[in-house]
Amino acid sequence: MRSVHVAIAVLVAAVWGLNFVIIEVGLEEFPPLLLSALRYLLALLPLAVMRGGRPAPWRWILAAGTAIGLVQFSLLFIGMDVGMPAGLASVLMQTQALFTIAFAVPLLHERLRPAQGAGVVLALAGPILVAGGLDGGATVSGFLLVLGAAAGWGAGNICVRAAKPDDPVRLMTWICLVPPLPLLGLSLAVEGPSEIGTALSGLDLGGLGAVAYLAFVATTLGWGLWGELLKRYSAAVVAPFSMLVPVFGLAFAALLLGEPLTVRRLVATALVIGGVLITLRAARAPQATPPVAAAAPAPTCA
Numbered sequence: 001m002r003s004v005h006v007a008i009a010v011l012v013a014a015v016w017g018l019n020f021v022i023i024e025v026g027l028e029e030f031p032p033l034l035l036s037a038l039r040y041l042l043a044l045l046p047l048a049v050m051r052g053g054r055p056a057p058w059r060w061i062l063a064a065g066t067a068i069g070l071v072q073f074s075l076l077f078i079g080m081d082v083g084m085p086a087g088l089a090s091v092l093m094q095t096q097a098l099f100t101i102a103f104a105v106p107l108l109h110e111r112l113r114p115a116q117g118a119g120v121v122l123a124l125a126g127p128i129l130v131a132g133g134l135d136g137g138a139t140v141s142g143f144l145l146v147l148g149a150a151a152g153w154g155a156g157n158i159c160v161r162a163a164k165p166d167d168p169v170r171l172m173t174w175i176c177l178v179p180p181l182p183l184l185g186l187s188l189a190v191e192g193p194s195e196i197g198t199a200l201s202g203l204d205l206g207g208l209g210a211v212a213y214l215a216f217v218a219t220t221l222g223w224g225l226w227g228e229l230l231k232r233y234s235a236a237v238v239a240p241f242s243m244l245v246p247v248f249g250l251a252f253a254a255l256l257l258g259e260p261l262t263v264r265r266l267v268a269t270a271l272v273i274g275g276v277l278i279t280l281r282a283a284r285a286p287q288a289t290p291p292v293a294a295a296a297p298a299p300t301c302a
Helices: 003-027 032-043 058-083 086-107 114-131 140-163 168-175 180-201 205-232 235-257 263-284
Strands: none
Touching: 003 032, 003 058, 003 086, 003 205, 003 235, 032 058, 032 180, 032 205, 058 086, 058 140, 058 168, 058 180, 086 114, 086 140, 086 235, 086 263, 114 140, 114 263, 140 168, 168 205, 205 235, 235 263
């Protein structure tokens, strides 16, 4: 991999790691469902200038849009709103790779290698360690909601893989068509017109900046750069760079939000990253029977 592309991969990981801090900023200005809806409304704008038609059958666009847009981001934003620090959220979201494997075995009939199974067990020790040390900055409900968000991401990965798009970035942009109206409806029903009106009437540069970052930097720029890397290199080469996201997430959360870098959090991060890297490495090894593929996660975060 050329050094310039390595630098781009690290940059994308940093952008997605900082994204968790930006979500915290956005949640100070907007209720979580409204924030997610606004993010997707703005993220739709690239469709206006993007060439080419629909990149996959509607069933896969709708399925991926539901899993990623409605499930993943709704649960992530709500989980962080009710009590999951940005740094820990960035770590827990990487369990998406484990959920991808768990879904791929029964749904895509892929086989789990022993080395991949060992990696899954090691990576699962990370969330268990986190769960055993929840403190005043994190809640059980927040923990469970963010794990649910990671499961949604894993389901979205399966949908994207099944769609087999020629241009994954264009597919991810089309996926943005699905969430806005349902999210706005949920926001009206759950958060209420009064809370929505208060958030929009008090809109300031901080809130606008947060939504713009989520939509254009983490989404449009992140997707674009990640997609270019996937066009040049195999998923097995690109995917491990996503393991830098929680490293940047913890670092930015500590620097910008004052979240503590405890030994427990660092060990949990190492377990998750190490376990996922083992599963990715095992998937690259040649074998007669196809294993569970190394998933280059659909660039949604991140």
